[in-house]
Amino acid sequence: MQLINAETEEELEMLEQTGVMPIQKAVYVLHKMSEDEKIQEAARLRERALLLESEMRRVERREGAESEREIWQGIVADKDVQIAELQAKLRGLS
Secondary structure, X not given: OOOOOOOOHHHXXXXXXXXXXXXXXXXXXXXXXXXXXXXXXXXXXXXXXXXHHHHHHHHHHHHHHHHHHHHHXXXXXXXXXXXXXXXXXXXXXX
């Protein structure tokens, strides 16, 4: 059952100006529901933005950890080379 056949905001305004209390109340409820939907949509979009920001930070931390891991792997590799060189020198001394 369709009570109000308004498709535009102007048509709702015209219905509201009829002076018929039940129609005015119905238009008020429609406006209120529309505001609620807009608020809900804004909250949903904000929540999505927060989740995306959190995910971006997590990825940045992971990438930072990976580059830090690469740095440490390079340091360890350099130390391994130094140890091998020292071991070779020690073998040459004995």
